[in-house]
Amino acid sequence: MTAQVIHRLHLEAFRNYDTLNLALNSTPVILVGENGAGKTNILEAVSLLSPGRGLRRAAIAELHNTHIPPEKPWSAFFEAVGKQGDVNIGMGRDPESTPDKERRLLRIDGKTIKGQTALAEHVNVIWLTPDMDRLLAESAGERRRFADRLAFALDSSHGTRINRYEEAMRSRARLLRDGTTDDAWLNALEASMAQDGIAIAAARNEWMHHIRTHLADDPSPFPAVQVAMNGFLEKYLESHAALDAESLFKTMLKQNRAQDAASGITTTGTHRSDLEVHHVSKNMPAHLCSTGEQKALLISLVLAQARLLRAIHQSTPLILLDDITAHLDEMRRDALAQQLLALGGQAWLSGTDDSFFTAFKQKAQFLHINNGHVTTP
Template sequence: MTLPAPRLRRLSLSDYRSYAQARCEIDAQLVALVGENGAGKTNVLEALSLFSPGRGLRRAELGDCARRGGAGGFAVSIEMETDGAATQLGHGLTPEGERQFRIDRAPVGSARAFADHLRVLWLTPAMDGLFNGPAGERRRFLDRLALGVDADHGARVNKLERALRNRNRLLEDGVSDRRWLDATEQEIVALGVAVAAARRETVTRLTALIVTRESAFPWAEASIDGEIENMLAEAPALAVEEHFRQTLSATRRRDAAAGRTLTGPQTSDLLVRHGPKQEAARDCSTGEQKALLMGLTLAHARLVGEMTGKAPWLLLDEVAAHFDPKRREALFTELEALGGQVWMSGADPLLFASLRGRAEIFQVTPGKLTR
């Protein structure tokens, strides 16, 4: 079955990063941005990533996205088409620092509203060290996976983090009124179990999809190392919530001494193994890790399409250079098969030579996009 595939037809940037004013029209599924390092390729991908909830693929402060020497704000607008129906989406920041979101020029509350029209996924060079880096980076990656299929997941994660900070502060201040701690812990329990359940469901569905699909990239075995997530595999959510609540209540003194809450989904980790080699991803070579991460990204894009009913957009920053010509061509073939629009960047135009006639290629120079 062919999924509806939103297509970006026109992109406009105003005072965004290196772009004072830039506009381009697109009429292809695959789009490649080529140019020297620092020309502004990643800036375009970042602007598109902000049509997803959160802080985008760089996780930058929004004020940093405003062009230096500009008025202090920025605006990004896209015109997209899905099955013949046109929609205009926009996001921006006023010079006064007010975040703005619009759909067909009407204001909406947040980027969450964009999820009804499109889903945006990405892979960047900053993620190359995912398997060897700290657990917090893998949790963030895991939550982006869950957010792709559940647009409300990010809001729950943010609320959980705020509730945990509140509990830690109460413990640090030595608050003796149990009612304050009980109320805060009850909020943590409800949010924590919901976050853990969404993570677990995403990984379960992703694993099931991976084993049924062939790919030029190695298949991954993914699991979650987390007390709450693991308990949800054996017990109903209400029983897990009660256990979590009792644990938080019983460990207040320990957590006060540690300065943080030591139990909960904020301590979980994503475990990945190289399926064909049956080896932990962290022990694989750099090339194998990059191929494994690409395979996970492709599988996740397919999962998002199946669960949302729309093929997602995929932003791939400087990934083509990682692979030899044979695997690079296999990547392009798999990207075409996904059906969703794909934006890629690379410094070397030769990386995309085989896409001529199959993709639109833009030359990026400081402040300009030229077909």
């Protein structure tokens, strides 16, 4: 069993960092500092190792240190051990991008790479941030995106399909709103939505199948969790062939045209699905659980995902836990440390006080952060 490890992290003009150069070993990384020191910024940089916009979903220009002239664009460089062994990954704002079309440059082992999906061949990054505290209580959209990010780790086409599906859906909605009679164009968009929609639902079901195995496997004080994807197509696919599901979805889209035109909402599809989370021992849906209980449910999910990826890739993913100790009592803090140490990867944790992390003892590297500067005790 191996683990994904960042051995060197170099940031330039990134958020509140001017220049940051960190040499790291393979044990967990604990970032300690007061509010506003720059802990989340470091975790955000690491989260950019997965395709997308990172844990804050920030725009590329937003990552640039506002105190540094724009001519010196931000960059992040990682020397890492990935799923396929040693890898160097560099990224930054493309100096040729314009404010209306910001682009991220990506270089893997010195080669410029188009798109970002290639990142997923090297590393998996899972994160939990305070922004996600309300994830289980609020709108389905955020929960669905969370589930899709986890499903993406098993199927690197998942993100591309979702983007294409949503684009076709927006085009269809525009045509319907404008009262078009271009039947061929609508048919083509609906055929594309049906094809991608079924693949999206199938990838979610596949992930669901795997994560359930690893949720059942949880030995910790973090609660046992039941998950389900509440979506028409996901449910239908459980007992029907993909081709049947695809033609049914296409027929429904066609039948719903008038209704969708009137409401401005696409009535059916994978964009309506929701991740249902249930606290097993309390027999309680997650949204009725307390804040601390919801956090514990999310930790159970994240740890299960880490075990799942470890089993599939024979390599422990990077886990980023921002401000994780905030809602955890001492027993749970210690249990989390034991779980992360047992997983054996380079987990990254942040908090405002060393004392929250005493359970890691000598088995982690502590970095003290102060106003964009890092010292090791």
